[in-house]
Amino acid sequence: MRRSADDRLFRLTTGAFAAMVLVIVVGIGIELTRQSMLSIQKFGWSFWTGRTWDPVAGEFGALPFIWGTLYSSLLALLLSAPIALGIAIFISELSPRFLRQPLAYLTDLLAAIPSIVYGLWGIFVLVPIVRKLELLTPEPLRRLPLFHGPPLGVGMGTAALILAVMVVPFSSSVAREILKNVPSAQREAAYALGATRWEAIKVAIGYGKTGIIGAIMLGLGRALGETMAVTMVIGNNPQVSLSLFTPQYTMAAVIANEFTEAADELYLHALIEIGLLLFVITIVVNLASRLLIWSTKKRAAELVVLASPATKEEIAA
């Protein structure tokens, strides 16, 4: 009797904590909407598609910032995913035992570096290197939309690089843990069937696929919201361009840059609406990654179902 009362109390308390998360998220949404009413009423949907950001004339459109955020995060993901996975595989599967702990510790340490430090490193080390690379880009390549523009060293490409470096430790730590938790029976079974080392690793990756996608998506979440380091190297010029060379802008960066000096009401509301858009986009991206994880999980489950009768037959044979 007493025991069930304890259980109920425990459930209520933890339930209240869980509900708090929900309340906070909904509260943020409501508050952001309320505080950006002026801009929502004035611009409506054109806020999403407008390309002009003119605080003097009071004309605000968020498209360049939305584009910059999504494009830089996507590029960072493309760069970081293979590297993060490679680090995770090396540490969990291939590394000599004595190197394993120090390597894992060092990658985790990368995540602890404040982003302003990454930003300063970006300005003083990465930017000159990128500019040299840009100057070396051959003329025919420069005509492509991807490499168009003057070689400044600051711009979308540099921002994506720095984001990738910042995202790698997050993705690789989680991926490493996932691989570590793959039951050794999986690998042993693969070896027993005469698999090479690479094939055995592939089996382990296949087993942990959902978790690994989750690890990469965690990195995406981090990239979407990163502010300081990006604003220091992206060039802060609101334009929509495919080029890695041109200066662009992100949502988080424009909020950080302009919020303190936004004394005008409409201007302030427009900035808060950018925050609202970032909030919505983050939710959508997270939902999409959930769906992706969910669908791979389902497919994996189907595979297991398909595979199990076969193994039984094999055993029987």
Add this chain to the structure above:
Amino acid sequence: MRKILIAFLLVGAACKPEAPTSNTVPASSGTITINGAGATFPYPIYSKWFSDYNKVHPDIQINYQSIGSGGGIKQLISQTVFFGATDGPMTDEQLKSAPGPILHLPTVLGAVVPAYNLPNLTADLKFTGPILADIYLGKVKKWNDPAVARSNPGVALPNLDITVVHRSEGSGTTYIWVDYLSKISPEFKQKVGVATAVNWPTGVGAKGNEGVTGMVRQIPGAIGYVELVYALQNKIPFGAVQNSAGEFVRASLDSVTTAAASAAANMPADFRVSITNAPGRGAYPISSFTWILMYENPTDKQRARVMVDFMKWALTDGQKEAPALGYAPLPKEVVDRELQALQKIQL
């Protein structure tokens, strides 16, 4: 072990709030704390002033948060701070939205200079206002453009692209720069306008004076505007600018104070004046006051008396500390008028 640790932490937490109270109990009746917020540009001298003032008056503690001019104005209007500080004067609209009349008190002067990176160039460049406006409008794209060459006879200008660097965040420095360019060029005024953050037609945005300085250093052919203090500290080359008398003047503490003195003749009673493109010989054209903002009729009379006393000190003895920190001191005419204006504050 863990229990001991927790006990230790608890004791520590319990002690913490007690320690300062026991220290301040005897003085607490006399200790006055005043909070202010605003512009980042004058932060170094304000914090020096407040700490020096505190040494003379140990019972007075003035705190200043350098959150930006816009933030300072907002907090002053919502009365969450006792005084504000700004690099650009408040607009009529902002003054109207405040619960009471607000006094603008100039404290020191700053200047903004065009810094550039042209390798192998030994001579200092000279800029006219229209050239700077056209560069920042994206119309002049090369360093060897005839317009640049005309004001720099005998200088071998390279065939290099101009990379425009501006501030990415809202800033009083931007305000002074675009205020000057808008006075010089009607086209700039119409296309860009005057504010702490504007829609730049061209260029790269960098964060803070240090960001602009860093970016200009890194990119050959770059031009950026930075506060005089930063250009001097970082020993980055910067150009002379033509003033309204037709002379090319290099920014220095003297030429900035001269600009303020020549503008003082037409100073409005509320001190809300832009002194960019000031008339008179020897005046550097891209200079500005920075202001402390106070209510004329504050409800807290005790704090008001302290603040007025502090302002009197800052305008007289405090001015002597300005040059060492890279700020131009106020001309005597302005100080005299301000000391009079301080009497408006109802104590």
